[in-house]
Ligand code: SF4
């Protein structure tokens with residue numbers, strides 16, 4: 001495990017996010033959130049975690065905690081194919097641009113998000129989006145779940161192997177199930 | 180340089196005359212009759228003359244910044260930490276710093292094209308004289324310099340005329356760059372306006388460079404049937420001496436072809452190019468070959484095939500000389516902008532230079548005379564080829580396997596790879612004798628070599644990939660249609676109406692570099708899809724080559740499958756980076772030729788026309804360079820949106836519309852002066868897509884324009900919905916924003932869409948004569 005940026009050159013500067021070592025930290029961040037959002041990128045449907053895809057764990061997480069889901073790029077189709085109907089579709093640039101706007105009332109118009117989870121993105125693209133939000137929307141807590149440390153997120157799972165990421169999610173979902 | 184009194188004359192033009200017919204106008208060295216059109220309000224605009232227009236665009240398409248760094252380190256007052264809203268020691272905040280960086284990038288890009296244009300024009304004037312006529316398509320192209328005419332009001336006729344316009348562009352770029360100094364511009368929005376101005380200057384420079392070279396070198400003149408040129412690593416006949424040319428400034432490569440012709444050596448040598456020099460040398464002589472885009476440099480050099488490497492300017496690997504030494508191929512540098520530390524031998528006797536290169540006394544030389552480069556390159560390649568015996572820098576198979584066993588699986592290579600490729604797994608498989616994973620990586624690899632730089636065990640990872648793909652490389656045999664240059668006026672007359680009414684669903688330009696997230700094949704796929712849908716597809720630069728480097732299921736490239744006209748369902752390569760001017764030029768000419776809008780120095784009105792009526796979108800799937808940034812910004816200012824691939828997010832600033840804010844999408848009805856909601860069309864001005872699928876859906880959407888007729892809108896909606904359903908598996912959620920009347924609804928989807936419209940409480944809207952310029956309103960509000 002490491003908290004150096006996954007892509008070696010992606011060093012941001014003085015303001016770096018905290019490592020998310022344990023799934024309990026994530027649960028507590030979600031417990032303290034009034035209105036969390038999960039944004040799922042296209043790679044979530046490509047990455048294998050054991051004999052499931054990453055996206056399957058993310059769906060379980062969204063269901064377990066009733067988190068609003070936004071799918072970017074063509075990911076919505078993957079969610080629908082898996083029977084998950086409760087998601088909106090929006091390009092990553094659009095959702096990031098909405099999130100930096102403190103006036104924005106959310107997908108459903110019911111209020112701003114306070115904690116935003118990201119998963120399934122090209123590392124460098126998410127790196128920039130986290131940077132945009134870090135600088136332009138500092139009230140927002142951003143969390144990277146990709147298992148590739150994102151220094152610009154408020155919290156990020158560190159650089160872990162697919163096996164370790166799988167364990168993290170199995171553990172997380174177990175804990176959520178017990179709640 | 181000669182001093183020219185442009186400024187004085189501009190003032191005279193602005194204040195002195197309304198209608199200028201057959202009046203002799205003197206702008207420094209230019210002596211020219213203006214066209215019989217009125218001179219518009221902004222001849223030779225300064226960076227603030229179009230500021231009001233810029234502000235209108237930036238109000239709708241607000242910048243979203245994604246900083247690359249928390250810091251600013253541009254002066255010794257710093258470094259300054261700009262995170263959390265902090266200001267630097269000079270008072271600058273993060274937004275301004277980011278826009279400043281964008282402006283610096285665009286100034287670099289615009290300066291590069293301008294310097295290229297200057298270099299080219301000076302060479303050409305020396306060769307052909309200042310009075311040499313400009314001609315890019317004979318009587319088929321009356322408006323031969325639409326960008327220059329739009330920006331300056333001048334209609335250049337001779338080479339010497341464009342030299343004067345270069346003075347203006349150079350002056351403006353200097354002004355723009357100076358505003359990035361510490362303690363100058365402090366507002367991010369003003370920086371952004373200057374970014375747009377840098378883009379306009381860039382486009383003028385592009386046009387200068389390309390019309391100059393088309394006119395004098397006999398390139399295809401607006402020819403839809405320009406030659407199909409051999410393309411790919413596999414087309415190079417390595418049994419002959421091979422000269423590799425790379426860069427963007429074609430005269431040295433032309434020197435090579437001319438010398439070969441003069442000495443009757445054609446057919447005895449291979450001349451093949453990478454990047455835009457490849458485009459332009461095949462425009463000069465279609466017997467030359469295209470190896471591939473910028474990302475093919477390392478693999479081609481290491482293959483050992485080139486016997487002599489001639490580099491000119493732009494997008495050349497800085498380590499080209501180091502790599503060339505490893506294959507014992509001499510390098511000839513030919514540009515003052517890229518001297519590579521080599522001795523200037525321009526004035527030395529040719530025999531001596533050739534002997535030194537063949538004998539290895541000199542490993543490279545700098546020669547700043549294109550004709551001399553030609554002779555030295557040809558004679559050296561003939562002399563050195565038998566000695567080199569195609570000495571390569573790639574491992575043999577057994578060496579590769581042995582080397583791969585030294586891998587410690589540290590993942591440093593993967594963590595350096597721009598595409599995060601699974602290199603350690605592929606190396607591990609190779610150590611066991613299975614090269615298939617390495618072979619797969621070849622298709623996605625952008626040839627940057629960062630993996631090798633990162634490897635603590637000095638494994639030549641990129642070379643391993645190239646070796647593993649050896650067979651595939653031999654089969655890289657394709658056809659690219661040579662750059663045809665300008666769009667004919669008669670073509671504009673034919674399609675202008677259908678485009679503006681929306682009946683040709685859109686004009687899509689694939690431009691730019693080769694920094695692709697998943698290989699160049701995606702470019703060909705996107706082009707094929709939209710050409711089949713009868714969009715007009717234009718290509719240029721590295722994207723044009725990548726488009727030609729894939730075959731469809733019939734075994735044909737897009738250039739073999741679709742005609743090269745500017746018409747629905749056609750795919751035309753305009754040429755090199757500087758030929759992008761013809762893409763902007765086509766949009767401008769639609770406004771001028773089809774709609775008969777005044778072209779001369781009338782920037783705002785024409786851009787307003789394009790923004791509201793011409794369904795054109797640029798896509799730069801592998802955008803990488805600063806030049807790509809300045810080219811894009813020239814398109815933004817004209818109201819043409821640009822989509823970039825995911826790596827394009829690293830330009831660190833998007834220009835994004837908000838479709839959820841109705842008031843952003845109001846325009847004036849030029850007939851009545853009333854304000855009308857026209858929907859988010861086009862929704863964004865600069866936008867990075869995560870995947871090819873997302874880009875395709877967005878392309879279709881960004882082609883919609885307020886002026887579309889119902890028939891046109893229905894057709895555009897049909898493509899948008901169809902692609903959305905295919906890739907997203909559902910209806911788009913914003914259909915109601917694009918339906919103005921029920922007649923806009925595609926007939927085959929009527930029931931489904933009407934249901935959605937009912938749910939959204941949709942109401943019928945007016946279809947205005949759209950403009951965002953109050954001065955275009957014909958009947959003023961009382
Ligand atoms: S230019 Fe301004 S922000 Fe940048 S280092 Fe200098 S003082 Fe700091």
Ligand code: SF4
Pocket residue numbers: 592595596597598600602620623624625626627628629630631640641644
């Ligand atoms: S050369 Fe290819 S494999 Fe190596 S880092 Fe660059 S893109 Fe990745």
Ligand code: SF4
Pocket residue numbers: 585586587588589590591592593602603606633634635636637638640
């Ligand atoms: S950097 Fe070198 S040693 Fe490390 S995994 Fe890559 S190839 Fe192996």
